[in-house]
Amino acid sequence: xxxxxxxxxxxxxxxxxxxxxxxxxxxxxxxxxxxxxxxxxxxxxxxxxxxxxxxxxxxxxxxxxxxxxxxxxxxxxxxxxxxxxxxxxxxxxxxxxxxxxxxxxxxxxxxxxxxxxxxxxxxxxxxxxxxxxxxxxxxxxxxxxxxxxxxxxxxxxxxxxxxxxxxxxxxxxxxxxxxxxxxxxxxxxxxxxxxxxxxxxxxxxxxxxxxxxxxxxxxxxxxxxxxxxxxxxxxxxxxxxxxxxxxxxxxxxxxxxxxxxxxxxxxxxxxxx
Amino acid sequence: xxxxxxxxxxxxxxxxxxxxxxxxxxxxxxxxxxxxxxxxxxxxxxxxxxxxxxxxxxxxxxxxxxxxxxxxxxxxxxxxxxxxxxxxxxxxxxxxxxxxxxxxxxxxxxxxxxxxxxxxxxxxxxxxxxxxxxxxxxxxxxxxxxxxxxxxxxxxxxxxxxxxxxxxxxxxxxxxxxxxxxxxxxxxxxxxxxxxxxxxxxxxxxxxxxxxxxxxxxxxxxxxxxxxxxxxxxxxxxxxxxxxxxxxxxxxxxxxxxxxxxxxxxxxxxxxxxxxxxxxxxxxxxxxxxxxxxxxxxxx
Amino acid sequence: xxxxxxxxxxxxxxxxxxxxxxxxxxxxxxxxxxxxxxxxxxxxxxxxxxxxxxxxxxxxxxxxxxxxxxxxxxxxxxxxxxxxxxxxxxxxxxxxxxxxxxxxxxxxxxxxxxxxxxxxxxxxxxxxxxxxxxxxxxxxxxxxxxxxxxxxxxxxxxxxxxxxxxxxxxxxxxxxxxxxxxxxxxxxxxxxxxxxxxxxxxxxxxxxxxxxxxxxxxxxxxxxxxxxxxxxxxxxxxxxxxxxxxxxxxxxxxxxxxxxxxxxxxxxxxxxxxxxxxxxxxxxxxxxxxxxxxxxxxxxxxxxxxxxxxxxxxxxxxxxxxxxxxxxxxxxxx
Numbered sequence: 001x002x003x004x005x006x007x008x009x010x011x012x013x014x015x016x017x018x019x020x021x022x023x024x025x026x027x028x029x030x031x032x033x034x035x036x037x038x039x040x041x042x043x044x045x046x047x048x049x050x051x052x053x054x055x056x057x058x059x060x061x062x063x064x065x066x067x068x069x070x071x072x073x074x075x076x077x078x079x080x081x082x083x084x085x086x087x088x089x090x091x092x093x094x095x096x097x098x099x100x101x102x103x104x105x106x107x108x109x110x111x112x113x114x115x116x117x118x119x120x121x122x123x124x125x126x127x128x129x130x131x132x133x134x135x136x137x138x139x140x141x142x143x144x145x146x147x148x149x150x151x152x153x154x155x156x157x158x159x160x161x162x163x164x165x166x167x168x169x170x171x172x173x174x175x176x177x178x179x180x181x182x183x184x185x186x187x188x189x190x191x192x193x194x195x196x197x198x199x200x201x202x203x204x205x206x207x208x209x210x211x212x213x214x215x216x217x218x219x220x221x222x223x224x225x226x227x228x229x230x231x232x233x234x235x236x237x238x239x240x241x242x243x244x245x246x247x248x249x250x251x252x253x254x255x256x257x258x259x260x261x262x263x264x265x266x267x268x269x270x271x272x273x
Numbered sequence: 274x275x276x277x278x279x280x281x282x283x284x285x286x287x288x289x290x291x292x293x294x295x296x297x298x299x300x301x302x303x304x305x306x307x308x309x310x311x312x313x314x315x316x317x318x319x320x321x322x323x324x325x326x327x328x329x330x331x332x333x334x335x336x337x338x339x340x341x342x343x344x345x346x347x348x349x350x351x352x353x354x355x356x357x358x359x360x361x362x363x364x365x366x367x368x369x370x371x372x373x374x375x376x377x378x379x380x381x382x383x384x385x386x387x388x389x390x391x392x393x394x395x396x397x398x399x400x401x402x403x404x405x406x407x408x409x410x411x412x413x414x415x416x417x418x419x420x421x422x423x424x425x426x427x428x429x430x431x432x433x434x435x436x437x438x439x440x441x442x443x444x445x446x447x448x449x450x451x452x453x454x455x456x457x458x459x460x461x462x463x464x465x466x467x468x469x470x471x472x473x474x475x476x477x478x479x480x481x482x483x484x485x486x487x488x489x490x491x492x493x494x495x496x497x498x499x500x501x502x503x504x505x506x507x508x509x510x511x512x513x514x515x516x517x518x519x520x521x522x523x524x525x526x527x528x529x530x531x532x533x534x535x536x537x538x539x540x541x542x543x544x545x546x547x548x549x550x551x552x553x554x555x556x557x558x559x560x561x562x563x564x565x566x567x568x569x570x571x572x573x
Numbered sequence: 574x575x576x577x578x579x580x581x582x583x584x585x586x587x588x589x590x591x592x593x594x595x596x597x598x599x600x601x602x603x604x605x606x607x608x609x610x611x612x613x614x615x616x617x618x619x620x621x622x623x624x625x626x627x628x629x630x631x632x633x634x635x636x637x638x639x640x641x642x643x644x645x646x647x648x649x650x651x652x653x654x655x656x657x658x659x660x661x662x663x664x665x666x667x668x669x670x671x672x673x674x675x676x677x678x679x680x681x682x683x684x685x686x687x688x689x690x691x692x693x694x695x696x697x698x699x700x701x702x703x704x705x706x707x708x709x710x711x712x713x714x715x716x717x718x719x720x721x722x723x724x725x726x727x728x729x730x731x732x733x734x735x736x737x738x739x740x741x742x743x744x745x746x747x748x749x750x751x752x753x754x755x756x757x758x759x760x761x762x763x764x765x766x767x768x769x770x771x772x773x774x775x776x777x778x779x780x781x782x783x784x785x786x787x788x789x790x791x792x793x794x795x796x797x798x799x800x801x802x803x804x805x806x807x808x809x810x811x812x813x814x815x816x817x818x819x820x821x822x823x824x825x826x827x828x829x830x831x832x833x834x835x836x837x838x839x840x841x842x843x844x845x846x847x848x849x850x851x852x853x854x855x856x857x858x859x860x861x862x863x864x865x866x867x868x869x870x871x872x873x874x875x876x877x878x879x880x881x882x883x884x885x886x887x888x889x890x891x892x893x894x895x896x897x898x899x900x901x902x903x904x905x906x907x
Contacts (some may be wrong), residue, residue, distance in 0.1 A: 014384055021380040022392070024373060027421075028445065029395050032410035033402070035420065039413065060409040078319045098321055099556060105330075106552040106559075108506035110526040114545045115327035118334050119333025120785060121649040122671070123538070125330040127282035131650070134828075139651045149323050173305045182307035194880045204400065213509035213524070218533065221651045229507070231405040238409065239637075240609055241798060243778070248659045250406045261394045264401075269374065413779040416779050434764060434781065516764045516775075517722070534767055535724040537896070 018159050036254045039247035051248035056225045060233035070211045071148045079156025087164040105154045112150050113218025139221030147215040152205045159201035163194055194270045208259045323539030334542040346543035355525040362436050363504035366443035370500045374451025382459040399448050404509030412514040434516030442511045443504035458489050491566035498562050502555040597831040603653035605640045606768035607791045611854040619841045639725040639768040650731040654826050654835040657819045661726030661886045664820050668669045671825040687816035688842035689856035693735045694789040695807040703783045707809045708739035710758040719782035721772040728769040732786045735813040738882050756903045793855035
């Protein structure tokens with residue numbers, strides 16, 4: 001039990017509050033994380049290595065990383081463009097545009113899967129056209145990329161917009177007036193000011209892409225070693241009665257989550273200094 | 274003096290008349306920065322392709338049902354039960370996070386203790402951990418043979434496969450919202466007011482209630498609204514722990530999924546449209562709350 | 574560096590996408606939920622045998638889920654070369670809704686295109702504490718029953734129909750009483766999972782319910798998997814013949830040029846080797862020698878068929894499974 005020292009401004013109930021917060025966090029936030037690793041290593045280190053390097057799981061890890069490599073850069077470009085647009089210019093329909101950017105953030109991932117099914121599925125809006133040209137989107141990697149793009153579209157823009165709004169555009173205007181090109185202005189003036197927020201947005205986007213379950217499970221064909229991302233592989237192994245394997249796969253995602261948290265800590269330290 | 278008036282007058286008319294802005298001085302000042310066409314093009318193209326087009330496909334599908342059919346599907350007894358369950362469990366989760374999130378924010382800002390930075394980082398775990406993994410871990414903790422479930426079961430408390438489990442999964446995935454909205458406001462608050470209140474003889478509780486609470490209320494409300502919105506849309510964590518019982522533990526997004534599997538596309542489209550409408554309403558409300566919060570922050 | 578990587582990765586994505594890259598050396602078998610272990614073993618044996626006979630190294634990809642979900646995915650474009658389902662209706666759907674399978678699919682292979690069969694049976698906890706012997710026990714108020722969602726799982730639709738068969742016999746065909754009886758069984762179900770395997774997990778791992786109703790093949794396999802001490806198998810007095818139909822998806826194999834491999838794969842299921850694997854995984858088979866070899870595993874049971882009781886699958890579909898049919902009334906309006 002950690003003791004409370006050196007309270008900044010502490011009433012008589014301070015120790016109790018800190019204790020309560022720590023106990024609740026340990027039970028509610030830490031326990032699930034610990035459980036994943038306990039279960040993953042329940043059958044020993046060898047079994048763990050065996051499960052993580054099993055071909056289908058390895059393929060799922062590869063596919064998950066591939067999806068992130070495709071989706072994150074695209075959404076970074078989009079996020080930067082969208083943030084530049086809505087914070088640097090005033091134009092008709094700006095608020096509507098901001099709302100449209102935020103929709104994927106507040107809509108259920110199942111709805112994300114459903115709308116893509118209704119667009120690209122054989123029974124969907126574009127289905128007859130796609131079939132006539134022998135183009136398959138649903139149940140392929142393309143569908144996984146597309147729903148992942150949808151689900152994480154707002155992540156970078158959401159981090160950038162408040163910051164760029166607060167910073168204003170005086171610096172950039174000065175640079176342009178002094179004869180810098182648009183690209184130079186962006187790279188040398190804007191980017192250094194927003195780089196940590198941009199990176200933070202990219203990290204959040206990456207975490208969500210790798211972990212997305214609902215939307216991907218609607219549009220993936222559940223083909224072993226083909227269209228199973230890691231979260232789907234976790235579910236599949238669990239249904240295979242392979243609890244240790246499921247938690248081993250889950251632990252790779254948990255490690256990823258810990259890396260994300262660590263990256264965030266580093267970023268925060270950077271922004272503060 | 275006269276030019277200032279003129280500028281003010283132009284600015285006033287330029288805003289509502291969207292078409293005339295290109296001639297206003299305000300606009301010309303903005304246009305100093307290049308890239309309007311490029312960023313507008315990228316944003317509209319991308320949003321159109323990735324967000325608007327698929328949404329339109331679904332709304333088209335729903336529209337083809339006709340109003341009567343849509344209403345019948347969207348208000349079937351089983352659908353109504355899912356709305357009730359989703360809303361009540363999301364409310365339970367939000368209530369829990371209102372207390373737990375406020376406690377965490379308070380402790381993180383106002384107290385120094387070993388592991389504070391670590392706890393601060395841990396708060397973001399639910400955002401970083403995939404929801405399906407969270408769901409799997411929670412159900413393994415809380416089912417009858419789990420670490421917590423085996424303690425709770427003899428007490429007659431069932432969490433897994435009960436509404437409580439859904440609320441738990443929702444609460445886990447939305448913890449950071451309340452903490453992260455309240456935390457900065459608490460950090461920015463100057464201590465003078467509180468010190469003054471204490472000097473004047475107010476008890477800690479009175480100080481909190483009369484001085485701190487009114488200042489953090491807008492941020493707190495906005496955080497709760499975000500947590501509630503997130504809970505309504507949660508799926509990955511819930512499927513593992515809910516148990517799929519129609520009329521008892523079935524949330525709306527799960528019913529959409531089941532309707533899809535049953536090949537009942539009209540029902541899936543109708544229910545998904547209801548979810549989309551809920552998301553819109555909540556987005557609208559949270560935006561309102563956030564602008565209230567911003568105005569409130571400006572005043573202080 | 575990243576910008577060089579992206580096109581390369583997109584290329585890789587194209588190359589690994591199932592629609593684009595598989596030659597005729599890879600086929601996708603889309604199957605029902607609890608056949609995971611069965612086809613893992615079948616595929617390994619088939620690949621070895623096929624390579625020995627033709628010199629070609631082939632790959633069989635697998636997908637498992639509730640069969641109605643699988644049929645829908647195929648209609649939405651999942652490129653299945655063969656389907657190995659557990660119910661006539663889901664294969665027929667591929668013909669009726671998408672014309673993906675030829676009308677005569679059931680006549681193209683022996684035994685109604687079903688290489689093996691099973692029946693709904695019960696798995697109870699050790700010592701059978703609730704003394705569950707027959708369908709009537711499932712309707713008792715003190716019994717919690719687990720089986721999957723009959724709207725998504727062919728497995729659960731057999732359970733529903735088998736309970737109906739028992740009810741018809743017990744109540745002399747009085748439909749109101751049968752409906753009430755089946756309704757009481759449904760009321761005893763605490764969890765409706767979407768697939769057969771999820772239901773098994775609910776019963777065996779999560780320890781929910783007093784009895785799991787699923788295919789005999791799953792009942793026996795789960796006893797082996799979890800150790801025989803934990804569970805007991807119970808075969809009811811009467812059950813329903815559950816044929817597991819297989820078919821080549823004509824539209825897909827003709828497009829991909831995989832017909833020869835797909836047909837060889839399905840034929841393999843009828844060979845003594847294929848039959849022995851199926852029987853070893855607790856499916857009942859037709860091959861007389863394999864049947865005799867595994868006879869000790871399968872108790873005698875009185876099996877009726879859908880044709881005998883309901884007048885065929887089309888009648889069942891129209892009367893029971895259609896939207897707002899009897900199943901909907903029993904299941905949804907419980």
